[in-house]
Amino acid sequence: MIRPILAHPDPRLREPSLPVQTFDDALRKLVDDMFDTMHHAEGIGLAAVQIGVHLRVAVMEVEDNPQRVMINPSFEPLGETMDMVEGCLSVPGVQDRTKTRIDHLRVQALDLDGKPYTFEAHGLEAACVQHECDHMDGKLYIDCLSHVRRQRVLQRYNRIRREEGGRQSD
Numbered sequence: 001m002i003r004p005i006l007a008h009p010d011p012r013l014r015e016p017s018l019p020v021q022t023f024d025d026a027l028r029k030l031v032d033d034m035f036d037t038m039h040h041a042e043g044i045g046l047a048a049v050q051i052g053v054h055l056r057v058a059v060m061e062v063e064d065n066p067q068r069v070m071i072n073p074s075f076e077p078l079g080e081t082m083d084m085v086e087g088c089l090s091v092p093g094v095q096d097r098t099k100t101r102i103d104h105l106r107v108q109a110l111d112l113d114g115k116p117y118t119f120e121a122h123g124l125e126a127a128c129v130q131h132e133c134d135h136m137d138g139k140l141y142i143d144c145l146s147h148v149r150r151q152r153v154l155q156r157y158n159r160i161r162r163e164e165g166g167r168q169s170d
């Protein structure tokens with residue numbers, strides 16, 4: 001089931017998510033809905049908080065890497081910082097370049113049965129892991145930008161939202 005995606009500046013995006021403790025059918029349904037919602041929006045990653053569920057769950061599907069479900073994830077940096085053009089389904093219509101993402105990580109997470117697993121993420125997938133983990137702490141990628149870039153991207157974003165709001169009320 002496709003669920004509505006919260007958009008900045010919705011305050012629910014700024015609330016931290018709690019660790020998952022129960023691995024049941026409701027969690028499976030949540031993850032199914034997250035994949036449906038991410039595919040519909042043509043995204044490569046989605047955190048549960050983006051559909052208003054404050055649990056530390058994210059789904060990802062980046063380039064040729066496998067589909068991933070990350071529950072209570074954490075990571076260890078193994079690489080260097082890189083430049084990465086990022087966007088976010090909760091800040092739709094704009095993108096900007098972050099300079100703080102690490103290009104190689106070892107990720108630990110639980111699967112849908114609560115079993116721990118690890119994988120190494122590189123490049124865009126590594127950025128995506130950091131982006132989704134930030135969501136779980138109430139952070140957005142625009143927080144990683146310099147002050148000037150953040151102002152500029154938010155100006156563009158607010159203009160797009162005003163234009164869309166105008167169209168909807170026509």
Ligand SMILES: [Zn+2]
Pocket residue numbers: 087088089090131135
């Ligand atoms: Zn995002």
